[in-house]
């Protein structure tokens with residue numbers, strides 16, 4: 001639960017070295033400026049050769065990343081960009097961390113000095129346990145992110161029989177990720193706290209993109225409606241959306257997306273651009 005989550009007081013206090021050891025020195029050492037000591041025992045040899053430490057920032061976030069399929073596919077697509085998955089479940093987070101560690105080991109070149117055989121060598125992806133609803137501005141500063149993904153922020157359901165129970169489950173997921181109540185009943189007033197969308201607009205840079213995908217059409221409409229109504233976001237036209245490599249990856253490579261595929265379900269995509277600051 002939340003009280004067991006650790007999070008930095010501000011983005012400047014975050015020590016990213018545990019998540020991206022190829023890119024960051026330990027914060028304590030950095031602050032003490034003993035960086036030149038050459039003490040990088042936890043960094044892979046390849047990375048030590050050609051990466052300047054402490055210069056990059058996370059730019060892509062996968063919110064509620066689940067088992068990490070999207071992260072792993074995005075890694076070689078954006079080999080020079082740091083990509084972070086945020087997941088609230090402890091065991092799922094640990095599983096994804098193990099997956100990343102194994103991929104890094106497998107792809108690290110045998111001989112020091114050689115390039116890894118997958119662009120980026122999976123050094124550019126990391127997973128953190130966190131509640132995206134509460135602590136995002138503690139991790140990311142203003143305009144830090146270029147892309148945020150919300151992939152299947154709903155449970156995958158096998159039978160329509162349990163619809164009532166599932167709707168309340170979906171509602172709690174949406175509350176959790178979007179900070180608003182979701183209801184399929186058109187008579188019930190829908191509402192959303194603009195707070196979370198404002199937070200997303202704050203941490204996304206102008207031109208940055210919110211990607212959403214779900215297999216629940218009503219949820220898709222609900223998410224799109226609230227983003228549409230928000231003054232800081234504009235919908236990306238479908239033709240442009242379909243040309244985006246991230247949309248292709250999001251459709252096929254997340255674990256939930258694969259389940260939906262197997263069950264021949266529909267996938268609903270909506271992408272929104274964070275607009276320039278109004279003058």
Ligand code: SAM
Pocket residue numbers: 063064065066067069086087088089092130131132133150151152153154155156173176177254255256257
């Ligand atoms: N995005 C993944 C995919 O497409 O395969 C996982 C989808 S799964 C249905 C939704 C995920 O969101 C779950 O793993 C859940 O633990 C996570 N989640 C729900 N609320 C969250 C929150 N407030 N912060 C972080 N993760 C959350």
